[in-house]
Amino acid sequence: xxxxxxxxxxxxxxxxxxxxxxxxxxxxxxxxxxxxxxxxxxxxxxxxxxxxxxxxxxxxxxxxxxxxxxxxxxxxxxxxxxxxxxxxxxxxxxxxxxxxxxxxxxxxxxxxxxxxxxxxxxxxxxxxxxxxxxxxxxxxxxxxxxxxxxxxxxxxxxxxxxxxxxxxxxxxxxxxxxxxxxxxxxxxxxxxxxxxxxxxxxxxxxxxxxxxxxxxxxxxxxxxxxxxxxxxxxxxxxxxxxxxxxxxxxxxxxxxxxxxxxxxxxxxxxxxxxxxxxxxxxxxxxxxxxxxxxxxxxxxxxxxxxxxxxxxxxxxxxxxxxxxxxxxxxxxxxxxxxxxxxxxxxxxxxxxxxxxxxxxxxxxxxxxxxxxxxxxxxxxxxxxxxxxxxx
Amino acid sequence: xxxxxxxxxxxxxxxxxxxxxxxxxxxxxxxxxxxxxxxxxxxxxxxxxxxxxxxxxxxxxxxxxxxxxxxxxxxxxxxxxxxxxxxxxxxxxxxxxxxxxxxxxxxxxxxxxxxxxxxxxxxxxxxxxxxxxxxxxxxxxxxxxxxxxxxxxxxxxxxxxxxxxxxxxxxxxxxxxxxxxxxxxxxxxxxxxxxxxxxxxxxxxxxxx
Numbered sequence: 001x002x003x004x005x006x007x008x009x010x011x012x013x014x015x016x017x018x019x020x021x022x023x024x025x026x027x028x029x030x031x032x033x034x035x036x037x038x039x040x041x042x043x044x045x046x047x048x049x050x051x052x053x054x055x056x057x058x059x060x061x062x063x064x065x066x067x068x069x070x071x072x073x074x075x076x077x078x079x080x081x082x083x084x085x086x087x088x089x090x091x092x093x094x095x096x097x098x099x100x101x102x103x104x105x106x107x108x109x110x111x112x113x114x115x116x117x118x119x120x121x122x123x124x125x126x127x128x129x130x131x132x133x134x135x136x137x138x139x140x141x142x143x144x145x146x147x148x149x150x151x152x153x154x155x156x157x158x159x160x161x162x163x164x165x166x167x168x169x170x171x172x173x174x175x176x177x178x179x180x181x182x183x184x185x186x187x188x189x190x191x192x193x194x195x196x197x198x199x200x201x202x203x204x205x206x207x208x209x210x211x212x213x214x215x216x217x218x219x220x221x222x223x224x225x226x227x228x229x230x231x232x233x234x235x236x237x238x239x240x241x242x243x244x245x246x247x248x249x250x251x252x253x254x255x256x257x258x259x260x261x262x263x264x265x266x267x268x269x270x271x272x273x274x275x276x277x278x279x280x281x282x283x284x285x286x287x288x289x290x291x292x293x294x295x296x297x298x299x300x301x302x303x304x305x306x307x308x309x310x311x312x313x314x315x316x317x318x319x320x321x322x323x324x325x326x327x328x329x330x331x332x333x334x335x336x337x338x339x340x341x342x343x344x345x346x347x348x349x350x351x352x353x354x355x356x357x358x359x360x361x362x363x364x365x366x367x368x369x370x371x372x373x374x375x376x377x378x379x380x381x382x383x384x385x386x387x388x389x390x391x
Numbered sequence: 392x393x394x395x396x397x398x399x400x401x402x403x404x405x406x407x408x409x410x411x412x413x414x415x416x417x418x419x420x421x422x423x424x425x426x427x428x429x430x431x432x433x434x435x436x437x438x439x440x441x442x443x444x445x446x447x448x449x450x451x452x453x454x455x456x457x458x459x460x461x462x463x464x465x466x467x468x469x470x471x472x473x474x475x476x477x478x479x480x481x482x483x484x485x486x487x488x489x490x491x492x493x494x495x496x497x498x499x500x501x502x503x504x505x506x507x508x509x510x511x512x513x514x515x516x517x518x519x520x521x522x523x524x525x526x527x528x529x530x531x532x533x534x535x536x537x538x539x540x541x542x543x544x545x546x547x548x549x550x551x552x553x554x555x556x557x558x559x560x561x562x563x564x565x566x567x568x569x570x571x572x573x574x575x576x577x578x579x580x581x582x583x584x585x586x587x588x589x590x591x592x593x594x595x596x597x598x599x600x
Contacts (some may be wrong), residue, residue: 161578192475195571283580288455290576
């Protein structure tokens with residue numbers, strides 16, 4: 001590696017300059033009002049957690065974790081997601097006070113990048129978790145809130161795709177011979193590698209019947225067949241999973257202003273291994289990557305010795321910024337320059353203006369290196385000096 | 392109807408794929424006059440083609456500036472881009488293999504492998520448990536064993552003619568390669584219907600061939 005230059009930052013780390021900072025603040029405050037109105041409470045968790053607990057429970061791949069060692073010799077991680085720390089707090093404390101529990105967060109998470117220097121390794125995530133509800137009403141609340149929130153933030157064109165981890169697993173298990181085959185096929189669906197999926201079907205030496213079922217399942221998904229068409233792939237005991245999805249679909253039809261926003265795709269699979277029930281992704285025109293995702297993750301709580309239902313979603317603020325028009329309002333910014341002997345007078349002038357909520361910068365003129373360049377940053381410049389000229 | 396942007400690899404694969412689209416019944420301009428053009432419009436189908444280096448096609452598609460792309464499986468394996476692989480077009484079929492001078496062994500002390508595909512080569516030797524040094528070259532890989540830069544090369548083989556002419560023999564086949572239709576994950580959702588129709592028509596055309 002070459003010598004590190006003084007201005008360099010660690011791989012994947014970014015500065016937020018004033019303009020971007022204000023845009024993020026806009027998202028944060030808009031989202032905060034919206035989410036609090038829905039009855040969710042915001043919380044904050046430490047940036048650093050134990051590797052043994054959060055690091056291992058998190059669905060983020062170990063190679064993406066930033067690890068460090070504390071002065072006791074314990075392995076620590078920079079939090080790679082917020083869902084796992086929230087599960088920790090809920091299981092150990094908050095669920096005893098309130099159940100079901102509604103929590104929200106706006107926090108930065110850390111995921112080490114190996115490829116391509118430019119990808120962020122630290123980014124803000126905005127999300128919420130509904131813990132303690134097994135029902136389709138819970139799922140519906142989360143999907144609906146995600147859709148409304150994205151709309152409230154000003155994203156015009158977006159789609160939500162809903163899948164179901166339980167149904168996908170059931171279909172894969174019904175038509176394969178062991179867990180290894182299920183995992184191999186699921187991994188190909190995570191990568192959305194349909195060509196690879198077909199090749200794998202040949203390779204695994206499945207029966208014609210099994211191959212046919214799986215091929216038809218994928219084809220039905222690509223063609224966006226109605227949900228009930230997937231009943232044929234499930235056994236009698238598994239029908240209850242599809243009942244759940246149909247209930248969810250009905251609830252969403254009632255709640256959502258535009259039902260076309262939603263589509264179902266049972267090949268949707270996530271690299272987040274703790275999703276057990278419905279899961280979804282939010283795609284918006286303007287960004288090449290999903291802006292958010294979520295789902296049901298009851299399994300995660302078993303790691304914390306708790307048996308509750310939980311669903312939630314997270315939105316990537318950096319990707320949201322890409323698709324959002326700049327909504328920040330340009331405010332007037334005034335510069336008051338003063339010369340020796342006019343300190344008090346300029347202060348009074350500045351305070352008078354600030355009391356009318358104007359942004360005012362007060363600056364001793366002789367300290368400025370290049371007045372002309374400096375003045376360009378302001379909308380109005382007032383010179384307080386002998387003669388007191390306005391410029 | 393939404394406009395579709397399709398990233399195409401320049402050169403031979405372009406012509407083969409373009410013909411394939413025409414055979415599938417897409418109403419495209421039959422002559423592409425200026426070969427130096429980077430963007431070709433097909434207004435009747437509301438399709439825009441961008442012509443890119445084959446290695447760059449997945450980059451355009453991953454970032455969403457192209458909705459669809461045609462890329463060799465070799466490039467996809469090498470780059471691990473976040474794109475959906477929807478269809479095997481069964482064109483430009485070939486495979487990746489290791490090759491070297493006849494009747495030679497890998498050097499015991501410093502086994503070296505020259506390749507245009509460092510990731511594929513690394514993974515292949517890693518899985519075999521062999522420690523080798525990978526040397527990345529950009530072309531004329533066959534030179535490497537001939538002049539003693541490397542014991543083996545990892546490269547595309549289609550007919551084996553190039554290997555033969557340079558006195559090399561194939562040792563191990565690594566993976567089969569063909570051109571694939573790839574789709575950006577967001578376009579796949581946001582322009583779902585348009586892309587579904589496009590793929591269905593293309594598939595239909597392929598089955599007739």
